[in-house]
Amino acid sequence: MESANALGALLAETSATKDFVSAQVVDVTDAGVNLMLSGALVTDVPCATSYVGRAAGDWVAVRIAGGRPVVAWRLGEDRTETTAAQMQAIATDAAEDVQVVRAVTWGTGAPPGTGWQLVATPFARKVNGKVEMYFQLGTQSDTPPTPPATKPPRPVTITPTDSGSWRNGRPDDYATDPVQGDWTGGGDRRGAWFYGMKIATACVGKTVSSMSVTITRKRGSGVNAKRPVHLYLHTYTSPPSGQLNLGDGPEDLMSLSVGGKATAKLPASWRTALANGSARGIAVYSRGSRDYAAFTGGSINITYSL
Structure with a gap:
C-alpha cells in the first residue's frame, strides 16, 4: 500500500509538468529495482534493457508519463566500459584454461625435421581439474618450454x-x-x-x-x-x-x-x-x-x- 500511495502521489505531482524525474536505486530485485521517489519507497520498478550493471546507490532517469514508472537509463559515467588492459586479462585467463598442442601426426618412421626428442617415460597428473603432462627424456637436446604460472583454484x-x-x-x-x-x-x-x-x-x-x-x-x-x-x-x-x-x-x-x-x-x-x-x-x-x-x-x- 505504501508503494501504491507513493506512486500515485508522484504521478499526480509530475505527470502534468515533466516526463522524467531522477531517483536513487535502493535495491536491485528480480523484477527491476526499488526506488526512492519523492521520499517514498516504490518497489519493483521495471528497467529498460539499456540500464545495465544495476546496483544499489545508482542515480537513474525514470520515465513517468503513461501512468507507470520505468527506469530509462543510469545517470553518470558508463560503468560497462572495458579497457584494453581488462580485455587482455580476460583473454589471458581464458587462454590459460585451454590445453593446446600445435600439431598431431604419425607415421612408421622417425619424424622429419629437427628438434625432436625421444620420450622415455610420460607422466600425467590432474591439477585443479586440468591435465598436466611431463615427458622424461633419455637424452635432452633442447631446453623445455617455460611452465605456465601457477594459478589459485577457481572460485x-x-x-x-x-x-x-x-x-x-x-x-x-x-x-x-x-x-x-x-x-x-x-x-x-x-x-x-x-x-x-x-x-x-x-x-x-x-x-x-x-x-x-x-x-x-x-x-x-x-x-x-x-x-x-x-x-x-x-x-x-x-x-x-x-x-x-x-x-x-x-x-x-x-x-x-x-x-x-x-x-x-x-x-x-x-x-x-x-x-x-x-x-x-x-x-x-x-x-x-x-x-x-x-x-x-x-x-x-x-x-x-x-
Missing part, C-alpha cells in the same frame, strides 16, 4: 542443502525460509541455511582468501523499507529437531528492502571457522517487529589464493 559457490526457521525452541512449521524477528506476537523467529560439510570440504588443502554470502529479502515480510540482516554462525550440518542455537554474531553486513538482493563479504574470523569446520552455516535472528524479515538465497562464494 566455487556453495548452495544450501536446506533452510528453515525456529520459534519458541522448535522448528516453525509456518516458515520454511529463514526469518528474523516477530511480526504477530507469537515469539521471535531465528532462521538458518544448512550446507552439510560442503563448505569445509571445498576448503580442504586450499588457502581461502575470501567468503561472501548472497541473500534476497522475501516480499510480504514486514515493512517494505530497508532492514538490516542480522547474521550469525551456527554449527549444524542439517536442521535440528529442537532449538537452533546461534554462534558468533550478530554481524549486520547488509540491509535490504523487499525483493532486494545483496552480496556481503564475511569477516575473516567467520571465514576461518567455516573453512575449518568449527562453524557450518549461516543464521539470522532479531527481536521484535522492527527488523522482522524473511529471506531466501544463502549461497556462499569462496575464493582462493596460492
